[in-house]
Amino acid sequence: MPSSINRPRGTIDVLPGEVEKWQYVEESFRRICREYGYAEIRTPVFEYTELFDRGVGETTDIIEKEMYTFLDRSERSLSLRPEGTAPIARAYVEDKLFSGPQPVKVYYQGPMFRYDRPQAGRYRQFHQLGIEVFGAFSPAIDAEVIAMSMDFCRRFGLKLDLHINSVGCGVCRPVMREKLYAGLRTRLEDLCEDCRLRLERNPLRILDCKEKRCRGMAEEAAAGLNFLCPECGDHFEKVRNYLDVLDVKYIVDHCLVRGLDYYTRTAFEIMAPGIGAQRSVGGGGRYDGLVEMFGGPPTPGIGYAMGLERLLLVMQEQGLPVPCSGRLDVYIVTAEAELEGKALRLLQELRGNGMHADKDYAGRSMKAQLKQAGKSGAPFVVILGSDELRRGKVALKDMLSGSQTEVPLADLVATVTGEIDTHFTKVRRFKG
Ligand code: ATP
Ligand code: MG
Numbered sequence: 001m002p003s004s005i006n007r008p009r010g011t012i013d014v015l016p017g018e019v020e021k022w023q024y025v026e027e028s029f030r031r032i033c034r035e036y037g038y039a040e041i042r043t044p045v046f047e048y049t050e051l052f053d054r055g056v057g058e059t060t061d062i063i064e065k066e067m068y069t070f071l072d073r074s075e076r077s078l079s080l081r082p083e084g085t086a087p088i089a090r091a092y093v094e095d096k097l098f099s100g101p102q103p104v105k106v107y108y109q110g111p112m113f114r115y116d117r118p119q120a121g122r123y124r125q126f127h128q129l130g131i132e133v134f135g136a137f138s139p140a141i142d143a144e145v146i147a148m149s150m151d152f153c154r155r156f157g158l159k160l161d162l163h164i165n166s167v168g169c170g171v172c173r174p175v176m177r178e179k180l181y182a183g184l185r186t187r188l189e190d191l192c193e194d195c196r197l198r199l200e201r202n203p204l205r206i207l208d209c210k211e212k213r214c215r216g217m218a219e220e221a222a223a224g225l226n227f228l229c230p231e232c233g234d235h236f237e238k239v240r241n242y243l244d245v246l247d248v249k250y251i252v253d254h255c256l257v258r259g260l261d262y263y264t265r266t267a268f269e270i271m272a273p274g275i276g277a278q279r280s281v282g283g284g285g286r287y288d289g290l291v292e293m294f295g296g297p298p299t300p301g302i303g304y305a306m307g308l309e310r311l312l313l314v315m316q317e318q319g320l321p322v323p324c325s326g327r328l329d330v331y332i333v334t335a336e337a338e339l340e341g342k343a344l345r346l347l348q349e350l351r352g353n354g355m356h357a358d359k360d361y362a363g364r365s366m367k368a369q370l371k372q373a374g375k376s377g378a379p380f381v382v383i384l385g386s387d388e389l390r391r392g393k394v395a396l397k398d399m400l401s402g403s404q405t406e407v408p409l410a411d412l413v414a415t416v417t418g419e420i421d422t423h424f425t426k427v428r429r430f431k432g
Pocket of ligand 1: 306
């Protein structure tokens with residue numbers, strides 16, 4: 001290329017060596033979702049912009065300054081999805097999932113796009129793992145959704161704090177808004193520019209400001225206020241009781257509001273201990289009005305989303321091993337060039353038996369092939385030599401111990417399978 005073309009700011013290439021960690025987290029997520037009875041859903045990466053304007057809320061950071069919005073060739077305004085809940089609620093309505101058995105429990109994983117300020121743990125294309133449940137009012141489901149998100153993190157050995165709150169409903173939330181408005185109106189000049197606007201449009205959002213000073217003032221203004229109506233108060237108490245039953249530890253944080261407008265009642269956030277703007281690993285909550293707003297029947301909803309990059313970052317910070325087995329199980333080395341065909345056949349046979357197997361294709365010397373084998377990270381190397389083959393044998397080298405044995409060719413697949421199993425039981429014995 002004459003002049004260099006780089007990837008867009010705020011994006012990353014996930015390279016071999018790193019991508020195994022992503023796959024490990026994604027596969028773990030898939031597994032736990034199936035255990036909890038969730039089915040996968042995939043929606044488009046872009047949607048009509050109105051979906052997010054309405055579904056996320058026009059006074060949110062996402063809509064005000066973070067969306068990738070463009071006109072397509074027919075001049076329709078489209079946006080790359082900044083989050084997963086609004087598209088899935090749209091699908092619930094559009095694909096009439098409400099007419100089947102309820103609740104509908106779905107999970108998703110994939111890229112999201114936000115024009116954020118790039119830094120560690122903050123990207124413009126990032127990846128979320130999330131779930132949504134439609135059609136369940138019971139506080140038991142709130143507790144289970146929260147418990148599942150913590151269960152998922154705990155399986156990696158992560159130590160995280162869970163913050164929970166109830167943001168009330170359409171009946172009681174206005175009381176909170178009023179209180180904040182009244183408390184902050186007189187201190188307008190101390191608020192950041194964004195929050196001065198928020199005070200008029202959506203004072204609750206001040207509790208979620210990135211400026212500590214604004215948050216502090218809002219917390220002061222809201223202090224001691226018990227605004228929840230009896231129904232919301234009762235729901236929240238039951239959620240807490242079920243979390244106690246499930247042995248999930250939490251911190252009640254009355255100032256926790258979520259960035260999106262559609263949340264009702266339960267809100268929660270999972271935070272890495274410590275300081276810094278990228279502490280939030282995931283969060284979620286209830287959104288009982290969203291489906292109806294999209295033209296569906298009145299349907300309660302609850303869900304959460306976690307950031308894959310943040311999970312990996314915190315795992316690294318907490319020194320947790322990501323048990324990725326190497327790319328290869330076996331590497332085949334040939335002592336003589338004429339054995340190439342034999343090696344190819346043996347490779348196919350190993351692969352046909354579920355083994356990850358490879359060889360050199362550059363016509364390297366045996367010494368150089370052994371070097372390649374070492375670099376490949378394969379725990380076992382099979383060496384084909386014509387003398388041994390004449391006796392119906394091949395050499396099998398255990399790369400970890402360095403020991404080498406002769407194995408009858410006819411037993412090779414069975415032997416290697418057995419060795420690989422023991423090898424990976426040893427390697428995979430990690431905490432969590
Ligand atoms: P933050 O306050 O860190 O901007 P948020 O409230 O905007 O987070 P949510 O909308 O709740 O985030 O998204 C859920 C999760 O997605 C976050 O907890 C985080 O792990 C992840 N996430 C959000 N934005 C980004 C981003 N720009 N880059 C990487 N991960 C992100
Ligand atoms: Mg954000």
